[in-house]
Amino acid sequence: MPSRVGVVTFPGSLDDRDALRAVGAAGGEAVPLWHADPWLHDVDAVILPGGFSYGDYLRCGAIARFAPAMQSIVDGARQGMPVLGVCNGFQVLCEAHLLPGALIRNAQRKFVCRDQVLRIENNRTRWTSGYAAGQDVVIPLKNGEGGYVADERTLDELEATGRVVARYLGDDPNGSYRRIAGITNEAGNVVGLMPHPEHAIDPLTGPSADGLAFFRSVLGVPA
Known part of the structure; x- marks a missing residue:
């Protein structure tokens, strides 16, 4: 099972340190990775953190997709390496064509910041095996x-093949089609998630510890 998990820092990343902390809390070895370095330092898995890579210029994630580290990550992902993209990282994964679809401006045209209830719908990925199918988390x-x-064709395919990883519950936070909060690729090793599990690893610093299982799952650590 993976033990060394790399976290990429792009210019404008905000949550890289939180992701490194989450990996450590889950029992893994957290390895900082720099966007301009194509060598992934022998990590077993990679996290693309949230933030505003390259200032979100052009389009969210569009410039980060061409960072030297990303080519190595794309190659590794296609060979089965686990990759998790959180928020801006999800946008980067879509821009890199590791996941289908795109992330656009919230329907309300406002920045959303809140504790969100999700339902984990697919617990068969490398990042969600520590959850029960249908489990609600905050x-x-x-x-x-x-x-x-x-x-619609892509959405229907995601639904039919069980590739919707998580779905928003309660009030619609951002206008995502079919209330999709996260998806996976066909192999289940690449996951994109808009909410931030790295901010929910300890009730002392977050609304819950519900996010910790994302990081324990990839490490093979029991929930």
Whole structure:
């Protein structure tokens, strides 16, 4: 099972340190990775953290997709390496075509920052095996361009193949089609998630510890 988990820092990343802390809390070895370094330092898995990579210029995640580290990550992901993209990291995964669809400006045209109830719908990925299928969790959500969109054919395929990882419950936070909060690729090793599990690893510093299982799952640590 993976033990060394790398966290990429792009110019404008905000949650890289939180992700490194979450990996350590889950029992893994957290390895900082720099966006300009194509060598992944022999990590077993990678996290693309939240923030505003390259200032969100051009389009969220569009410039980060061309960072030297990303080519190595794309190659590794296609060979089965676990990759988790959180918020801006989800946007980068879509821009890199590791996941389908795109993230656009919230339907309310306002930045959303709140504790969000999610339902984990797919617990068969490398990042969600520590959850029960249908489990409800509370994880912080903070984004201005978090609305997940895709064409109907893609949405139907995601639903039919069980690739919707998590779905928003309660009030609609950002206008995501079919209330999708996270998806996975066909192999289940690449996951994109708009909410921030790294901010929910300890009730002392977050609304719950519900996010910790994302990091324990990839490490093979029991929940």
